Amino acid sequence: MTEPIVVGVDGxxxxxxxxxWAxxxxxxxxCALHIIHVLPREHGYAGTLEDRVREESRRDQGxxxxxxxxxxxxxPDLEVTSALPxxxxxxxxxxxxxxxHTVVLGAKGLGGFGSLLLGSVALQVVGHAASPVVIVNHVTTGHRRIVVGADGSAHSRAACVRLPAGVPARCRTASPACVECPTSESGSGSGSRCPSDREVER
Incomplete structure (x- = not known):
């Protein structure tokens, strides 16, 4: 069975x-999509202040x-599961x-330059996750390439191997720091822009 794509949501x-994106x-x-909304530790849904707890429960479930x-x-045909751990x-x-299969999270999203920053949760997940992690800042349409940072290491090669669905089986390394991957059906891309391009097989 294919592992699900896990996405964290907080409203x-x-x-x-x-x-x-996920x-x-x-x-x-x-593959299935698994939606996770993590409840703060104080959400025990037990003890005193039952009205507040009940309100928070409704909000989280919402x-x-x-x-x-x-x-x-x-x-409508996608298998969707959810959890509130x-x-x-x-x-x-x-x-x-x-x-x-992949964990997907949103960027911190403070606006302007701040929107490029990751929150502390995303940083911890990116650094220690057992699966690939995707941080989504903006959802865009119409772009025909994916740019992957690369330094020639096995880890950067793995980034090309685990490109999102729909990307052709080859991507072009335009420089030691950047891989430009064509996403069109024909596989045409920006290889002609850089004479030092080399193809990386997935």
Whole structure:
């Protein structure tokens, strides 16, 4: 059975963009999408302050329900599961990465230059996940290439091997620091721009 794509959501705009990207990728790869909304540790749903806990429970369940509805409307045939585990978000997502095809998270999304920054959870997941991790800043359409940072190491080669679905089986290394991968059906790209291009087989 194909491992699911796991996406973390928290009800924010940045997690919505990650959700849209993850759902599209899951549909292309024909694998399940698993939506995770991590509850803070204080969400024990027990003890005193029952009214507050009940309100928070409804809100958290609403985040997952809305995310699921968005995906099912866009991809009605996609298998979608969800969970609301409690704990430290990074630890929960790292545990999920053990059985995930890919973990998808939104960027911090502060606007301007800040939108290029990663939150502490994303940084921990990127650095320690057992699966590939995708950080989504903006969802774009119409672009025909994917740019992959590369330094010639086995890890950077793996980045080309695990490119998103729909990318042809070859990508072109334009420089030691950048791999430009054509995403058109014909496989045409920007290879002619750089005479030192070399092809990397997936």
């Amino acid at each position: 924010s705009g940045r997690s919505l963009r990650a959700l849209v 759902a599209h990728e899951a549909a292309l790869r024909r 985040v997952v329900a809305e995310a699921t509805a968005i995906v099912q409307e866009a991809h 409690s704990g430290a978000p990074a630890a929960v997502l790292l545990a999920e990465s053990e059985r995930a």
